[in-house]
Amino acid sequence: MSEPHGHTASRHCSPVGAIVLLAALLVPSATAGQTQPTVGQAGKDVPWVPTPDVLVDTMLEMADVSPDDLVVDLGSGDGRTVIAAARLGARAIGIEYDPALVALSTQRADEAGVSDLTEFITTDLFEYDLSQATVITLFLLPDLNLRLRSTLFTLEPGTRIVSNTWALDGWDDDPDAGNGWAPDETVVLDPCPTWCTSLLWVVPAKVEGTWRLSEGELSLDQTFQMVAGTLRTETGTIPIEDGRLRGTEIRFRAGDTHYTGRVDGTTMRGVAQTPSGAVDWNATLSR
Structure with a gap:
């Protein structure tokens, strides 16, 4: 997961700015035979930055990923989240707009011995049918999360959604007042590996x-x-x-x-x- 596709992170630095500032701190692992992506390179929406492996593991643990799951990673980048999910026995699909990253991810999955459990698809994440997923992982900036929110809310009750850093709320939402989709769980890693926060939502049943x-x-x-x-x-x-x-x-x-x-x-x-x-x-x- 790593094509974050935003909304300000604070009053002093936008999410895109934060990604660019942190890009120099992250170095992707090499894979022979494929052109390696450069951290901070331009993507469809914002620069490409990978989720730290320790945070990937935390996100999948929060979602309680098992061999019974179909994990879909939106903006799958170099494929690390998909591969990590497959190592847990889950079927996993990466949705990525950049065909070069799809090719790299496919090779990395083969090298990791999980190609039978993984698939990488070159498409726009807003065009992919999420209805079969039991777990969805995200590293998308707030504006894109907000665009996805209505779709995510209509998924099968019990579907788990895990996001690196960014929430599913808009500018006018106030979860404390009951009008925002607040996460069900939040974990903040300490020490922080550049990206520290994992947010979990469990799609609720509809009872109104x-x-x-x-x-x-x-x-x-x-x-x-x-x-x-x-x-x-x-x-x-x-x-x-x-x-x-x-x-x-x-x-x-x-x-x-x-x-x-x-x-x-x-x-x-x-x-x-x-x-x-x-x-x-x-x-x-x-x-």
């Missing part, structure tokens, strides 16, 4: 709507993985608090009852912890 429970009617509003709403019973209406999704897992509180469960399309079921003990609960989407 009205659900029928044995005890009443559950009306839910959803903003990315955050959930709010009300539970209406015979005795009154209770606000939903602390509502959150992680893939198909859901949790929320209604008064002094804490609900945990799993979403399966138009049904939910789980356990509710009440003051008098645990009880099973289930709900069906009515509209």
Whole structure:
């Protein structure tokens, strides 16, 4: 992963500027028979810079990559993330606009002995169908992340998305206020290998709507993985608090009852912890 495709990183340095400043600190490994890319060379959107190997490993670990996964790396550069995923037994696909980098990546995968698990495709990342991926890795600057966000949000619940450094929020988003897609987990490496931060999102199930429970009617509003709403019973209406999704897992509180469960399309079921003990609960989407 390394064709970062941005949005300011701070008030003093843009993401593109940060990439150029750090480019001189990173030296790609040599591969015989292919022209080696130069760190900082012009790419389709911004200069080419690789993700440090230690951060690649961290990203794949956060995504819990296994042989059951199909990993798609958007902007795959010299192929290092795809190759690392294949070494974990996963099938892995690299999407890269530069045909020279695709050729280099293909050779590197062959040299690593993982060519049977890897594929590198020369195309624009916005044109590739992501629907079969279970893990998506990114090193794309904020503007491109934001362009991808709506597509990523519609993927199968439970799909893991891991980004080097850059989030999935826009200028006006405030995750603390519940209107941005905040990461589910963040890891910052110390010591820092030039790029330090790995961000993980788990695509949430879609639960907005009205659900029928044995005890009443559950009306839910959803903003990315955050959930709010009300539970209406015979005795009154209770606000939903602390509502959150992680893939198909859901949790929320209604008064002094804490609900945990799993979403399966138009049904939910789980356990509710009440003051008098645990009880099973289930709900069906009515509209």
